[in-house]
Structures are given as structure tokens and as C-alpha cells.
Amino acid sequence: MNLHEYQGKELFARFGIPVLPGQVAATPEEARSIAASIGGLVVIKAQVQAGGRGKAGGVKLAHTPDEAFEKARDILALTIKGLPVRKVLVAQAADIAKEYYLSIVMDREKKAPLIMFSAEGGVDIEEVAHTAPEKIIKQHIPLEGLRPYLARSVVAKAFPDAKQTQQATQILLALYRAFTEGDCSLAEINPLAVTPDGRVLALDAKVVLDDNAEFRHRDWDHWRDPAEETSGERLAREKGLSYVKLDGDIGCVVNGAGLAMATMDLIKHHGGDPANFLDIGGSSNPEKVTAALRIITGDGNVRAILFNIFGGITRCDDVANGIVTALRESPFSVPLVIRLTGTNEVKAREILAANGLSATTSMDEAVQMVIARAQEVTA
Amino acid sequence: MSILIDKNTRLIVQGITGRDGAFHTQQMVAYGTQVVAGVTPGKGGEKVHGVPVYDSVAEAVAATRANASVIYVPAPFAADAIHEATDAGLSLIVCITEGLPVRDTLAAYHKVLAKRGDDALGKPRLVGPNCPGLITPGQAKVGILPGHIVTPGPVGVVSKSGTLTYEVVKQLTDRGLGQTTCIGIGGDPVIGTDFIDALTLFEADPKTEAIVLMGEIGGNAEEQAAHFIKRHVKKPVVAFVAGQTAPPGKRMGHAGAIISGGTGTAAEKMAAFEAAGVPVARIPSEIPGLIADALQRRRARRRSAAPAKAKATPRAKSTPRTKAKRGPTPKAKARASASRREVARPSARKITKPAAKVRRSK
Structure with missing residues (x-):
């Protein structure tokens, strides 16, 4: 799960990382009253999960509550990189003397969390990595955890005085706690800003959570934004299906992620266009099959549906029963092509033939x- | 021959009383695997499909001299099961369970590694999590790979996927191309056995003549594998990469299958294999043909090289093939020799009978 900036800051604050006071608003009126309660200069920031919000006009300063209302209204009308802005963060604005970059990410290859730190903050770190990789300090975190001396050694040379170094060290240690205890796969502060009076602050937050750890984080649920999900995505999540909508017109229902990807690839290879990725998983629950069909028929672009099932744990007869039930419940008009092989294949064919x-x-x-x-449907 | 498992593997099933554990125990026993014990805390003394259940892995090992374990324990407890199996001294630990938090896998992985010590490819070894396990056709099956689609033969198969592996293995079998061992290494971001480990094992296995490698988007394990093949693998490898049409930033089912920051695309991985001289199948059904070609070429080469080799004349040494293929580096040699010691087949021969008696008397 990717968190919005305001959610990421909520997580950061919980672990003692200094962030400026702010609240999220869904309407210009809310933005006005938040600005009034904060007082003084505020920044209004679009809450969409896309980079380049500033360039797209999604970040604006407001001197008064009324200006906050106007700016929030403008930003809430925007669509940034295809994502409609549904919320804005209204936060106290800070003067910035210098910007840094700080993140912790799980390094799959080295099998350890990796700290990345750069004095070139506020910009796209991937660009820095590309053009000036020597400007990024990288440090893997040992198995026993991040010791203060190691945290200090990462940030030490970049700050002008001991006070700022100390603050940055504390922030990095807190970020590590947030990363591990919070089960993050990415925790990024960009920029990590120093104010003219020498305070070090997290002015932005980008956090990706490890979905597999949700069972021990009951609080994650309130971060899930129903408005961000399509009805298909919601149904898929509730039924335990992996679903990703694509732009094509051939819906596919497959068991197993690798086979599902290979099926999409094969559709493309033969000149078609897949409408989705959908993995019904290893279990053989007819209910999952009916849910999968509901999700796919809910996508208006779909002109034909392919079932690709290689029975292992998944039993072909369960899938066949699911298809038959789904058709009985709500017959759909698009053609259906079924490929079944493996466990209980013969039984499945009998069930299908009977229907x-x-x-x-x-x-x-x-x-x-x-x-x-x-193609027949299109023609 | 085979890698990691064979008819002498003595297997424990952790989570044997659960729905999946019980079902697959039956399947593994039916395939002929020596399933010597099951473990579910609090259910010691029960039997599942004739297999005795113990409260802990340590008890099960003491009673049965097991040397391998397969884990079907639910995700919140699966990492603990890996720790337990490691502490009990098992050589091979295969975690089928999907959905382990990366933090948990990481701790378990490093535990296994610490226990292993200096021997880079020694014991214990973790396979998975989130994987279908392994099967050595005609000998043993550890995990959930269906037994009826495999047949003994010269092809080693290593894959991040489950059902895609079944698809390809069945196509190989239909084409008469049998397998030494099929290993599913799993689609999680952190896994115990990676492509390079599996390639090293197959390279050292005398019966494996060609290798199928199936990767997918996300991470850079495929690029690493391509690099390794170029330098250390003499046997022919055929690669496939799933997710050529996957959009960036979306997790495609497997926790590790995500294109992030523009890297981890199928195109990059396919290019890496091609640059390493590894033929890449564009679609799964091209794999059997590419493998058949590779086997034919290898065998033809061996036939023509064999007489020259026997004479061991300087002329034979300067054939184009010997020139083109560099020998393994000392490091690769060390890995290869370590891997030969690695089959989970310890002193089982002399203890098989007594152990069986212990089990019955319990």
C-alpha cells in the first residue's frame, strides 16, 4: 500500500520525526478553517501519489484563510498525471535554507535495508542517481539494527554544525524505527529541510507499506482510501484476488501470478490487448470465480473473457462450477473462452458441457x- | 541425479494438520516421498495420512532423523517455523507459505545463513517462501508441484512462478523432454534460494544437460543470473520472462513482481539474457523447442568432441568450443564443489531402518 503524504507524516510523527503541523482537507471550506487554526503562512499540497506535484500546480502558498480557500479550490479541481486530486494537505509553511534527501528502502539483492542520503534534496533522486551518483551516500543497515554512530556517520559531513548533525541523526534513527516497526518497504523524506533558524524537518513523506504485514497493523485500515479504489479493485481485495486493471478489451481470469502475466503477454503477442491482470490464487473456491467474473464484466471495455486455469491445488471442477453459477446469477453478453487442464479436468468438462x-x-x-x-464483437 | 531432493530425502511437514498441509502430505506420500513426520504444536501423537505428528520439529527430528522440512504454516507463524527448522538442524527448509512480511523473511533468512557459516552453498538451505517447492521426477516431491506433469530426464527447471512452471513443465514432458529436478524459488522480494544458487546446483549435477530459467518482472535477479550464466554456466540455458505487458508501479500478484522507478522491466531482463548469449523464449510454448535444439547441439558437440578428448591432444584443446567457453573461476569452482555436498541425503542409509522402528514404537 502506498501512503499519501499526510498519512506518511502521521506515521513519521508517531516515531518522533519532526513534521510541521497540518491537516488534510477534502473541500475548500475545510482548507480555510484548517488554515485559520494554524495561522500565518500555510502551504496547500495536492494529495495524489505522483511525483512532480509542484510543477503540475498542485502545491501553493496561502497567506490568509481566504487565500487558502481559493488555492485549495483550484488544486482540488486538478488532475495530476491522470489522478484526480481529492484531498489537499494544509500545513504550516516553512522557510527553507537547505534541502536534503533521506530514505530507507529494502535492498532485495543485498537482503538488508539501505539508507540513501544526499545533500541534493528536493529533486528527483532517481535523476541524481543517474547524473551524479557520487552525490548519494548509501549505507546498508546491519542485521543487528542501526546504531547511533552509524547513523551519525551517514549524515555527519553534510551539515554545517553539530546541532544540525545531531537532529539529522535522530531523524535517521527514528526513520529506521518507523521503517522496521512500521513494516515499510520504502520510507522517504524529500526534502529533509533545514530552516534558517537551524531546525531540521521532514517536509514531505513517501511511504510504501509491506502489504503482507497488514495482519499485525490493525491501524492500516484507516489509511485505505475507498475513493482511491475502483469498485473492481475493492471487490478483488475483499475476496483475496490480485487484480490490476489495464486498458485493453480482453478480460482474463488466471490461477497463479506468473501464468497470469504470461497470459497477458501471450494475448499481446498474438495481437490482442489484455483488459486486466487477475490471479484467483491457489485455492479452489467457486465464490472467487464468480467474484472474478463480476469484476471483469464490470469493466465496460471488455469484449471477450478468457479463463486460463492450470489445475494444481486449484481444482478445475470448482472453477467450472464457479463459471456456471456466475452465468446463472447474471448472464453476460460477452463471449467466453475457457482453457482448463490439470486436477479434475474431466469432471470440469462434464459440468461445462451440461451447461x-x-x-x-x-x-x-x-x-x-x-x-x-x-474482434467479432468489435466488428 | 538431481538437486537438493531425491529418494533418500526424509521429510517433515510443518503445519501437517492444516487444510493445505494435510492435502499435500497425501499428495507427497502418494508420489513416493519419504514423509517421516509432521509437526503441529499441541497435536503430537496424532496421525495424518499415516504420518505421525509431533509437537515440535526437534522432537520429530530426534524420532525420525529427518533431514528436510516443508512448511505450510499460515503466514503470521511461517517465519517462526523456519527458525524452528533451522535450530533443529535440518539441511533443507522449503517454505510454501505465501504472504510473509519481508521483515520476518529477512530475519529467518539471516538465521539460516548464520547457521550455514562459511560454506557458501552448504547447509542449511532455505527455498522460498511463497514458492511451489521442488520435485525430482520419479523420486520425491516437496511442496505442491503436481506429480503427474513431470517425467525423469535431462532438463533442470528453475522458476519464480508456480502455475507457469506447471504449464512449461507439462509442455516439456509432452515433448518428451524430462526433468532432473524442477525448483520453484518463489516470487517474494527476499527468497532463500535464488537463480544463481539453482544454476550452480544444476551446473554441478551430472545428469542435468540443459536448464530452463523462468523469471518475471521486478528486482534484478534475472540480470544477475544472466551475468552469472555468461561467466560460470557451460550447460545451455533457455530463459523466459513473464510480465512483458505489465504496467509500472503495480504489484502483479507476487510481492516481488513490481516495476519500480522504471527498473525491473521484462525488456531489460530479456536484453540481459540475450547479451549473455542465452536464448529467450518470447512465449512459453517456444521453450520446449529451444531446449530440444540446445540439447541436440550439446550432444552433437559432445559426440564430436569425445574422440578428441579421449586422445587429449593439444589439437583437441584448441577446438573453437574450448576457446569460446571459459572454465569456471576459482570461486565458481568452490560453489560447484560445495553444491555437490549439498543433496539432503546425509547418513540416511545406515539409519533408515532403526529410525522407522523408532517411529512405529512411538
């Missing part, structure tokens, strides 16, 4: 068939 359906055994053949069907 006027048939299935092929070859994946290549099924993909070519579904593309042809989709």
Missing part, C-alpha cells in the same frame, strides 16, 4: 480464440 459450454486444453489456442471472438 452448453466447452473448454480447450491449449493455452496458445485459447488465446487465439479469445482474440478472434473479441
Whole structure:
């Protein structure tokens, strides 16, 4: 799960990382009253998960509550990189003397968390990594944890005095606690800013949570924003399906993530366009199959549906039952191509045949068939 | 021959009384795997499909001299199961469970590594988590790979995926291309056994003549593997990368299958394999053909090289093939020799009978 800036700052504050006071607003009126309660100069920031918010006009200063109202109204009308702005963060504005970059990310290859720190803050770190990699300090965190001396050694040379070094060290230690105890796969502060009076602050927050750890973080649920999810995504999450919507017109239901990706690739290879990634997982629950079909038929672009099932733990007869039930509940108009092989394949074919359906055994053949069907529908 | 598991593997099932654990115990036993014990805390003394259940891995090992474990324990407790298996001294630990937090996997991984010490490819070894396990056709199956799609033969298969592996293995079998061992290493960001480990094991296995490697988007394990193949793998490898049409920034089912910051794309990985001289199948059904070609070429080469080799004349040494293929570096040699010691087949021969008696008397 990717957190919004205001959510990430909430997490940071919990671990003692200094952030400026602020609150999230969904309407210009709310923005006005938050600005009034903060007092003085505030910054209004679009809460969308996209880089380059400032360039897109999604970050503005406001001197008065009324100005905050106007700026929030403008920003809430924006769409940034395809994402409509539904909320803004209204926060106390800070003067900035210098900007740094600080993050911790899980390094898959080295199998350890990696600190990245740079005195070139406030910009796209990937660009810095590309153009001036020597400006990024990298430090893997040892298994036993981040000791203060190590944290200090990472930031030490970049700050002009001991006081700021001390603050930055404390922030890095807190960021490490947030990263581990918070089960993050990325925790990024960009910029980590120094004010003219020498305070070190987290002015932005980018946090990616490890979804697998949700079972021990009951509080994550309140960060999930229903408005950010399509109804299909919500249903998929509730039913334990992995679903990613794409732009094509061939819906696919597959068991297993690798096979699901390979199915999409094969559709593309044969000249079609997949409408989604959907993995019904390893279990053989007919209910998951009906949910999957509901999700896909809910996508208006879909012109044909492909089932690609390689039965292992997944039993083909369960999938067949799911398809038949779904068709009974709400018959849909788009053509259906079914490929089944593996566990209980024969039984599945009988169930399908009894309901006027048939299935092929070859994946290549099924993909070519579904593309042809989709084209017939379009023509 | 095979890698990691064979008919002498003595297996414990952790989480044997659960739905998945019980079902797959039955499947593994039916395949002929020596499943010697199960573990579920609080259920010691029960039996599941004829397999005795113990309260702890240590008890199960003491009673049965098991040397490998497979884990079906639910995600919140699965990492603890890896720790327990490691402490009990098992050589091979295969974690099937999906959904472990990376933080938990990381701690378990480093525990296994610490126990292993200096021997880079020694014991214990963790496979997974979030993987389908391994199967050595005709000998043993540890995990959830279906037994009916495999057949013994010369092809080693290593993959991040589950059902995609079944798809390809079935196509290989249909084409008459049997397998030495199929290993699913899992699709999580942090895994115990990676492509390079599996490639090293297959390279050292005398019966493996060609290798299928199936990767997917996310991370850079495929690029690393390509680099390793170029330098250390003499046997032919055929690669496939799933997720050529995956959009950036979206997790495609597997926790590790995500293109982030513009890296981890299928295109990059395919290019890395091609640069290393590894043929890349664009679609799964191209794999059997590429493997058949590679096997044919290798065998033809061996036939023509064999007489020259026997004579060991200087002329034979300067054939184009010997020139083109560099020998393994000392490090690779060390890895290869370590791997030969690695099959989970310890002193089982002399203790098989007594151990069975212990089990019955319990």
C-alpha cells in the first residue's frame, strides 16, 4: 500500500520525526478553517501519489484563510498525471535554507535495508542517481539494527554544525524505527529541510507499506482510501484476488501470478490487448470465480473473457462450477473462452458441457480464440 | 541425479494438520516421498495420512532423523517455523507459505545463513517462501508441484512462478523432454534460494544437460543470473520472462513482481539474457523447442568432441568450443564443489531402518 503524504507524516510523527503541523482537507471550506487554526503562512499540497506535484500546480502558498480557500479550490479541481486530486494537505509553511534527501528502502539483492542520503534534496533522486551518483551516500543497515554512530556517520559531513548533525541523526534513527516497526518497504523524506533558524524537518513523506504485514497493523485500515479504489479493485481485495486493471478489451481470469502475466503477454503477442491482470490464487473456491467474473464484466471495455486455469491445488471442477453459477446469477453478453487442464479436468468438462459450454486444453489456442471472438464483437 | 531432493530425502511437514498441509502430505506420500513426520504444536501423537505428528520439529527430528522440512504454516507463524527448522538442524527448509512480511523473511533468512557459516552453498538451505517447492521426477516431491506433469530426464527447471512452471513443465514432458529436478524459488522480494544458487546446483549435477530459467518482472535477479550464466554456466540455458505487458508501479500478484522507478522491466531482463548469449523464449510454448535444439547441439558437440578428448591432444584443446567457453573461476569452482555436498541425503542409509522402528514404537 502506498501512503499519501499526510498519512506518511502521521506515521513519521508517531516515531518522533519532526513534521510541521497540518491537516488534510477534502473541500475548500475545510482548507480555510484548517488554515485559520494554524495561522500565518500555510502551504496547500495536492494529495495524489505522483511525483512532480509542484510543477503540475498542485502545491501553493496561502497567506490568509481566504487565500487558502481559493488555492485549495483550484488544486482540488486538478488532475495530476491522470489522478484526480481529492484531498489537499494544509500545513504550516516553512522557510527553507537547505534541502536534503533521506530514505530507507529494502535492498532485495543485498537482503538488508539501505539508507540513501544526499545533500541534493528536493529533486528527483532517481535523476541524481543517474547524473551524479557520487552525490548519494548509501549505507546498508546491519542485521543487528542501526546504531547511533552509524547513523551519525551517514549524515555527519553534510551539515554545517553539530546541532544540525545531531537532529539529522535522530531523524535517521527514528526513520529506521518507523521503517522496521512500521513494516515499510520504502520510507522517504524529500526534502529533509533545514530552516534558517537551524531546525531540521521532514517536509514531505513517501511511504510504501509491506502489504503482507497488514495482519499485525490493525491501524492500516484507516489509511485505505475507498475513493482511491475502483469498485473492481475493492471487490478483488475483499475476496483475496490480485487484480490490476489495464486498458485493453480482453478480460482474463488466471490461477497463479506468473501464468497470469504470461497470459497477458501471450494475448499481446498474438495481437490482442489484455483488459486486466487477475490471479484467483491457489485455492479452489467457486465464490472467487464468480467474484472474478463480476469484476471483469464490470469493466465496460471488455469484449471477450478468457479463463486460463492450470489445475494444481486449484481444482478445475470448482472453477467450472464457479463459471456456471456466475452465468446463472447474471448472464453476460460477452463471449467466453475457457482453457482448463490439470486436477479434475474431466469432471470440469462434464459440468461445462451440461451447461452448453466447452473448454480447450491449449493455452496458445485459447488465446487465439479469445482474440478472434473479441474482434467479432468489435466488428 | 538431481538437486537438493531425491529418494533418500526424509521429510517433515510443518503445519501437517492444516487444510493445505494435510492435502499435500497425501499428495507427497502418494508420489513416493519419504514423509517421516509432521509437526503441529499441541497435536503430537496424532496421525495424518499415516504420518505421525509431533509437537515440535526437534522432537520429530530426534524420532525420525529427518533431514528436510516443508512448511505450510499460515503466514503470521511461517517465519517462526523456519527458525524452528533451522535450530533443529535440518539441511533443507522449503517454505510454501505465501504472504510473509519481508521483515520476518529477512530475519529467518539471516538465521539460516548464520547457521550455514562459511560454506557458501552448504547447509542449511532455505527455498522460498511463497514458492511451489521442488520435485525430482520419479523420486520425491516437496511442496505442491503436481506429480503427474513431470517425467525423469535431462532438463533442470528453475522458476519464480508456480502455475507457469506447471504449464512449461507439462509442455516439456509432452515433448518428451524430462526433468532432473524442477525448483520453484518463489516470487517474494527476499527468497532463500535464488537463480544463481539453482544454476550452480544444476551446473554441478551430472545428469542435468540443459536448464530452463523462468523469471518475471521486478528486482534484478534475472540480470544477475544472466551475468552469472555468461561467466560460470557451460550447460545451455533457455530463459523466459513473464510480465512483458505489465504496467509500472503495480504489484502483479507476487510481492516481488513490481516495476519500480522504471527498473525491473521484462525488456531489460530479456536484453540481459540475450547479451549473455542465452536464448529467450518470447512465449512459453517456444521453450520446449529451444531446449530440444540446445540439447541436440550439446550432444552433437559432445559426440564430436569425445574422440578428441579421449586422445587429449593439444589439437583437441584448441577446438573453437574450448576457446569460446571459459572454465569456471576459482570461486565458481568452490560453489560447484560445495553444491555437490549439498543433496539432503546425509547418513540416511545406515539409519533408515532403526529410525522407522523408532517411529512405529512411538
